[in-house]
Amino acid sequence: MKWPVIIERQTEPEALTLDWANLPFGRVFSRHCALARYDAAQWEAPTIRPMQELALHPGTSALHYGQAIFEGLKAYRRRDGTRLVFRLRDHYERLNRSARRLVMPKVPWELFQELVLALLRIEEPLFPPDLSHAVYVRPLLFATDPWLGVRPSDTYLLVIYLTPVGSYYEGPVRAYVETEMSRAAPGGTGSIKMAGNYAAALLSGQKAKAHHCQVSLWLDAVERQWVEEYSTMNAFFVFRGPVIVTPSLERGTILPGITRDTLLYLARRRGWTVEERDLAIEEVVQGIAEGRLLEAFGTGTAATIMPVQAFWYQGKLWELPPEAPYAQMLRADYYSLLDGTLPAPPEWITLL
Structure with a gap:
């Protein structure tokens, strides 16, 4: 089914000048947004309109009971001017997996x-000149019923907007190993992109910052020993070999990352040994020692792809060598996929 989109453009759009060298992540927004409402068990005609604030009732269900999910994907411009979206279908599929878990419409x-x-x-005009941004x-x-009561909403709003971005982190990061709080438990919502998952991580983020770390490293909620x-x-x-190890998704407590999947593809393409398995935090620190x-x-x-140079764990900073050659090789391969010099599965690239 083809969806005719009602488009309302800005009548007097302001000239857009972006300082790509000093662009803050997620602070500059598109001049338009896309909206689609779900009501009476069906999707209504979608619109694209000038960016503006949303009017929400104080009883809006998502604000109270957390029926809110999101995705994040990227579009790029190659040096030859070709514009593309990377792994559009995979992000769409993950959005709907999240929706199913929270009893939201497909x-x-x-x-x-x-x-x-x-x-x-x-x-x-938001597209950067090359793949560096x-x-x-x-x-x-998110759910939009004005209702005080725990039940799935009958109405929902899909919003899509854009922001031009550069690097999320300025450079390699340190990780604070969280041993007291948990992000997700088996049977919970750790494997979906639910808004509340990220709010629950903010307090640990403050602890990480107090220890001069930029991220937290979550352990499992049951034994507090398995890296997630x-x-x-x-x-x-x-590890030496090289052997690339990433925690298994089998517990259902880890987000099945699209970039994660891409990196597994690239590592295997290089012929490296790849293991998706349980990994104890003690194996990590012993491996460093x-x-x-x-x-x-x-x-x-x-x-x-961001190198992690140290882990704060049990009162000690466990440091890795400053060089990260394997991460850099995979990063180069990743951008070769984007620029077309490395073959990618055809469904990964959507040209505009």
């Missing part, structure tokens, strides 16, 4: 695709 593929691509075409696409779906993920990224570790753990890094749509 977003039709044709609706999602049409809104994302139409908005990106309208906001062409990107246009971050933020779809948000960073507060903003999936976790990877490089014995020189078997060569490097660590995190992956995510916002951060892309």
Whole structure:
């Protein structure tokens, strides 16, 4: 089904000048946003309109009971001017997995695709000159019933907007190993992009900052020994070999990252040994002490690939060598996928 989009453009758009060298992450927004409402068990005609604040009733269900999910994907411009969206379908599928877990309506593929691509075409001036920056696409779906009562909403709003971005972190990060609080438990919502998951991580983030760390490293909620993920990224570790280790998704407590999946593809393409398995925090620190753990890094749509140079654990800073050659090789391969010099599965690249 093709979804005709009602488009209302800014009547007098302001000239857009972006300082790409000093662009703050997530602070500059598109001049338009896309909206689609769900009511009476069906999606209404979608619109693209000038960016403006949303009018919400104080009883809006999502504000009280947390029926709110989101996605984050990126669009790029190659040096030859070609514009593309990376792994659009995979982000769409993950959005709907999140929706199913929170008893929210499925977003039709044709609706999602049409809104994302139409908005990106309208906001062409947001595209950077090359792959060093990107246009971050933020779809948000939340419950809108004005209702005090715990039940699934009957109405929902899908909002999509854009923000031009550079690096999420300024450089390699340190990780604070969280041993007191938990991010997710088996059977919970750790494997979806639910808004509340990130709010629950903020207090640990303050603890990390107090120890001069930029991220938290979460352990499992049951035994508090198994590595799960960073507060903003999936976790990877490089042992001698090289052997690339990342925590398994089997417990259902880790977000199945799209960038994580891409990096697994690239590591296997290089012929490296890849293990998706349980990894104890003690194996990490022992690996550092014995020189078997060569490097660590995190992956995510916002951060892309970010080396982790040290872990604060049990009152001690466990430091890795400052160089991160394996992360850098994978990062180079990642951008080669984007610029087309490295073959990617065809469904990963959507050209505009």
